[in-house]
Amino acid sequence: MQLVTVDDIRAAADRIRGSVLRTPLIPAPWGDPERPLWLKPENLQAIGAFKVRGAFNAIAHLDPAVRARGVVAYSSGNHAQAVAHAAATFGISASIVMPEETPQIKIDATRRHGAEVVLCAAGQREKVAEEVVARTGGVLIPPFDHPDVIAGQGTIGLEIVEDLPDVATVIVPVSGGGLASGIGTAVKALAPQARVVGVEPELAADTAASLAAGHRVDWSIEDRNRTIADGLRSQPSELTFAHLQTVLDELITVSENDIRAAVREIALRAHLVTEPSGATALAAYRSRETPPGPTVVVVSGGNVEPALLAEILAG
Amino acid sequence: MQLVTVDDIRAAADRIRGSVLRTPLIPAPWGDPERPLWLKPENLQAIGAFKVRGAFNAIAHLDPAVRARGVVAYSSGNHAQAVAHAAATFGISASIVMPEETPQIKIDATRRHGAEVVLCAAGQREKVAEEVVARTGGVLIPPFDHPDVIAGQGTIGLEIVEDLPDVATVIVPVSGGGLASGIGTAVKALAPQARVVGVEPELAADTAASLAAGHRVDWSIEDRNRTIADGLRSQPSELTFAHLQTVLDELITVSENDIRAAVREIALRAHLVTEPSGATALAAYRSRETPPGPTVVVVSGGNVEPALLAEILAG
Numbered sequence: 001m002q003l004v005t006v007d008d009i010r011a012a013a014d015r016i017r018g019s020v021l022r023t024p025l026i027p028a029p030w031g032d033p034e035r036p037l038w039l040k041p042e043n044l045q046a047i048g049a050f051k052v053r054g055a056f057n058a059i060a061h062l063d064p065a066v067r068a069r070g071v072v073a074y075s076s077g078n079h080a081q082a083v084a085h086a087a088a089t090f091g092i093s094a095s096i097v098m099p100e101e102t103p104q105i106k107i108d109a110t111r112r113h114g115a116e117v118v119l120c121a122a123g124q125r126e127k128v129a130e131e132v133v134a135r136t137g138g139v140l141i142p143p144f145d146h147p148d149v150i151a152g153q154g155t156i157g158l159e160i161v162e163d164l165p166d167v168a169t170v171i172v173p174v175s176g177g178g179l180a181s182g183i184g185t186a187v188k189a190l191a192p193q194a195r196v197v198g199v200e201p202e203l204a205a206d207t208a209a210s211l212a213a214g215h216r217v218d219w220s221i222e223d224r225n226r227t228i229a230d231g232l233r234s235q236p237s238e239l240t241f242a243h244l245q246t247v248l249d250e251l252i253t254v255s256e257n258d259i260r261a262a263v264r265e266i267a268l269r270a271h272l273v274t275e276p277s278g279a280t281a282l283a284a285y286r287s288r289e290t291p292p293g294p295t296v297v298v299v300s301g302g303n304v305e306p307a308l309l310a311e312i313l314a315g
Numbered sequence: 316m317q318l319v320t321v322d323d324i325r326a327a328a329d330r331i332r333g334s335v336l337r338t339p340l341i342p343a344p345w346g347d348p349e350r351p352l353w354l355k356p357e358n359l360q361a362i363g364a365f366k367v368r369g370a371f372n373a374i375a376h377l378d379p380a381v382r383a384r385g386v387v388a389y390s391s392g393n394h395a396q397a398v399a400h401a402a403a404t405f406g407i408s409a410s411i412v413m414p415e416e417t418p419q420i421k422i423d424a425t426r427r428h429g430a431e432v433v434l435c436a437a438g439q440r441e442k443v444a445e446e447v448v449a450r451t452g453g454v455l456i457p458p459f460d461h462p463d464v465i466a467g468q469g470t471i472g473l474e475i476v477e478d479l480p481d482v483a484t485v486i487v488p489v490s491g492g493g494l495a496s497g498i499g500t501a502v503k504a505l506a507p508q509a510r511v512v513g514v515e516p517e518l519a520a521d522t523a524a525s526l527a528a529g530h531r532v533d534w535s536i537e538d539r540n541r542t543i544a545d546g547l548r549s550q551p552s553e554l555t556f557a558h559l560q561t562v563l564d565e566l567i568t569v570s571e572n573d574i575r576a577a578v579r580e581i582a583l584r585a586h587l588v589t590e591p592s593g594a595t596a597l598a599a600y601r602s603r604e605t606p607p608g609p610t611v612v613v614v615s616g617g618n619v620e621p622a623l624l625a626e627i628l629a630g
Contacts, residue, residue, distance in 0.1 A: 024339055029361050029400075043586040044356075046344050085344075267624070271358040271588040271617030302586030306628045309582070313625040 001242050004147050006189035009154035009182065012057040016152060019056045019089060021045050023156075025163045025296065030269045035169070035295045037285065039270055040160060043278055043302030049231075050153060050179060050300050051082035051143075057152030058141050059086050067092055070138040074125035076102040077231055078301055079143040084115035095136060097129045103305075144178030145237035153179045157186025160296050167194045168293025171281040173300050174198040174207045174251065175232040177240030183298065184247025195291060198244065198251040199284040201227035205253045206235050207244065216241050228256055228308075231277030231301060252290070258283040263312050266299065275304040316557050319462050321504035324469035324497065327372040331467060334371045334404060336360050338471075340478045340611065345584045350484070350610045352600065355475060356587055358617030362424075364546075364593075365468060365494060365615050366397035366458075372467030373456050374401050382407055385453040389440035391417040392546055393616055394458040399430035410451060412444045418620075459493030460552035468494045472501025475611050482509045483608025486596040488615050489513040489522045489566065490547040492555030498613065499562025510606060513559065513566040514599040516542035520568045521550050522559065531556050543571055543623075546592030546616060567605070569598040577601060578627050581614065590619040 023041050031037025042050035059071060070093035073083040080096045087094035094115040098107060099122050107117055120128040133140050142149060160170060160183070170187050172180040184196040200208055203226040206219035216236065224233040236244060254262075262279035265286070266272050281297035284290065338356050346352025357365035374386060385408035388398040395411045402409035409430040413422060414437050422432055435443040448455050457464060475485060475498070485502050487495040499511040515523055518541040521534035531551065539548040551559060569577075577594035580601070581587050596612035599605065 021339065021341060024336065024359075026336060026359050027361060041359075044339075044341050046342060048586050264621070267588050268621055271363050273582050273586040273588055306579070306583055306630065310625040310628040313621045313628070315621065 001239065003243055003246065004150045004154065004182065004185050006186055008147065008151040009158060009186050012148070012151040013155045013158055015060040016053055016056040016155060020052050022159065025160065026270065028270055034292045035285070035290060038164060038294070038296045039272070040156060040296055040298045041272055042156065042298065042300050043272055043274055047078065047081040047085050048302045049078035049082065050156060051078045052085060053155050054149035054152035054178060055079070055082040055086040055141060058146060058148040059090055061148045062139060066139060070094060070136055071141050072129055072132045072136065072138040073097070073141045073143070074129040075143055076106065078303060080106065080110045081113065083141050084110050084113035088114045093138070095132045095138060097125050097132060099125060144176030144234070145239055150178050150182045150240065150243065152182065154182025154186045156298060157183035158190070161187060161190040164294055164296065165191065166294060167191055167296055169195045169197060169290050169295040171197045171199055171284050171290065171295065171297045173232055173277055173280045173298065174200050174244065175277070176234035177207065177236035177244050179298070179300060180248065181240045181243030185243060188247050195249040196247050197284065197290055198248045199280045200251060200253050201229045201232055201259065201280065202253045202255050203227040204229070204232055208251045208253055210236070210241060211245065211248065211251055229259055229277040229280055231275060232280065252284040252287060254280055254283040254287065258287065260312050262286060263309070267313060272299060273302045273304060273309065274299055275301050278302055316554065318558055318561065319465045319469065319497065319500050321501055323462065323466040324473060324501050327463070327466040328470045328473055330375040331368055331371040331470060335367050337474065340475065341585060343585055349607045350600070350605060353479060353609070353611045354585055354587070355471060355611055355613045357471065357613065357615050358587055358589055358593055362393065362396040362400050363617045364393035364397065365471060366393045367400060368470050369464035369467035369493060370394070370397040370401040370456060373461060373463040374405055376463050377454060381454060385409060385451055386456050387444055387447045387451065387453040388412070388456045388458070389444040390458055391421065393618060395421065395425045396428060398456050399425050399428035403429045408453070410447045410453060412440050412447060414440060459491030459549070460554055465493050465497045465555065465558065467497065469497025469501045471613060472498035473505070476502060476505040479609055479611060480506065481609060482506055482611055484510045484512060484605050484610040486512045486514055486599050486605065486610065486612045488547055488592055488595045488613065489515050489559065490592070491549035492522065492551035492559050494613070494615060495563065496555045496558030500558060503562050510564040511562050512599065512605055513563045514595045515566060515568050516544045516547055516574065516595065517568045517570050518542040519544070519547055523566045523568055525551070525556060526560065526563065526566055544574055544592040544595055546590060547595065567599040567602060569595055569602065573598040573602065575627050578624070582628060587614060588617045588619060588624065589614055590616050593617055
């Protein structure tokens with residue numbers, strides 16, 4: 001299987017420059033002195049999550065004549081808004097397939113970018129997306145199972161090494177695995193001394209089980225849906241799992257309470273709003289299971305329900 | 316009266332480089348299309364507020380032999396932590412005079428930086444600080460009434476113009492006036508087309524009254540203490556007022572409800588935690604009283620009580 005290379009990621013960085021925010025590394029002096037801490041705040045991207053990087057790269061890489069036919073995506077989360085936002089920037093149409101049970105606030109946010117929202121029954125997303133592709137001639141932009149999406153997310157790794165060349169540990173949440181595949185590929189190529197640590201909720205630890213088994217292990221969607229970290233309920237594809245086996249040094253699992261405590265700490269100490277998924281890397285850091293040395297935690301997104309954030313802050 | 320110049324601000328930028336975060340301008344595509352919006356997130360500084368810039372510049376500019384005697388400050392807010400943090404970085408002692416009624420959380424935060432906290436009765440801060448200076452030989456670092464502090468805050472203005480040369484409007488909160496004096500001086504020198512707009516809470520609008528009168532007008536501390544924006548309860552000094560008369564094109568006042576709505580919007584749309592003072596520039600923008608064109612709002616700080624933020628988020 002052909003894996004994404006650091007050159008693919010460099011090409012992605014050239015393609016998306018100017019279209020996505022070049023996020024800073026934020027020093028967090030309240031971290032553990034033996035593991036100096038920086039945050040990579042991808043929640044500051046226009047749609048509140050790293051997903052814009054992969055979406056812009058995948059759309060920018062299309063042949064212009066193909067791109068003009070528009071794009072299609074299926075997602076109930078940040079990928080929906082990322083593709084809608086990127087399509088609007090390119091001035092092309094976007095059709096986003098979302099399950100009927102998607103909260104209205106997310107449907108509205110996707111429509112606000114000018115996308116057509118196609119509602120579907122639970123579990124029918126991929127099938128309905130194929131129908132939309134057949135009907136519109138648009139190009140499907142998958143949420144993680146595509147080299148251009150992985151390379152786009154990998155630009156975060158380039159920026160981390162550029163800003164902190166002697167980084168010892170990079171901690172990244174794992175769901176479908178596109179983010180960790182891309183970042184891990186960039187970091188291993190450019191800072192081979194660094195350890196790349198994945199993190200999953202204990203309640204959606206399919207990748208931890210898969211890495212231990214040496215092959216992909218399936219967890220039911222009912223099991224994975226138990227975690228509060230709603231961005232971390234997907235499972236890797238063959239393509240992303242092959243990357244994860246290559247680039248991850250270890251994978252730490254965190255409890256629901258750990259995740260809540262990390263959301264609270266990031267809000268009060270780093271002054272960043274994160275969704276539960278976005279705080280899991282800090283939760284892994286707080287577990288003190290990661291090695292000494294300069295450490296970066298990737299804050300992957302900030303789209304949290306206000307009532308949930310209020311509840312966590314009220315303690 | 317000698318005003319701070321853009322050369323003073325450039326020198327400050329050289330002095331503080333590497334010690335404070337070079338914050339990005341964050342595009343906010345959810346803003347008004349006629350007034351494209353960017354946020355300058357000073358809440359991401361190590362102590363959660365812009366105050367580190369002035370504190371680092373003032374301490375860095377001291378003669379090393381003088382600096383070795385340590386520094387003294389009086390503040391119940393962000394200036395306390397900024398001076399304590401900067402002093403710790405320089406490896407010198409800091410004594411911070413705080414009123415007895417200061418919340419314990421802020422006293423603890425200041426001590427965590429290694430500073431000595433000297434508690435005093437209400438209204439006695441400046442007198443007690445003078446006594447500490449006499450006793451320790453340390454140098455007083457005032458919160459705003461000093462050219463080096465103004466020049467340090469002005470580095471924000473340099474960065475805004477560097478990142479967005481065709482900026483049309485910069486909106487800045489006004490309290491003691493150091494922040495607006497510094498930013499206004501830099502912006503007027505480097506982007507003369509830009510309007511510099513101050514913002515105050517209606518309940519602490521002493522500077523609005525002063526600018527209208529053409530001289531400083533005193534509002535009682537009881538009046539100023541009514542606003543939820545606890546970082547905007549100070550009044551300009553002669554020095555900062557002279558700057559404000561020169562650099563501000565206008566001053567907008569905002570209601571308490573406007574401020575709360577802006578805290579909520581920044582949390583949910585920009586994924587940043589702000590204290591009420593830190594959201595006032597966005598509140599002014601939301602009032603639609605500012606002119607068309609590219610607009611930057613300065614998000615000055617993020618040190619909010621968790622219970623207050625939870626209340627605002629819960630709506």
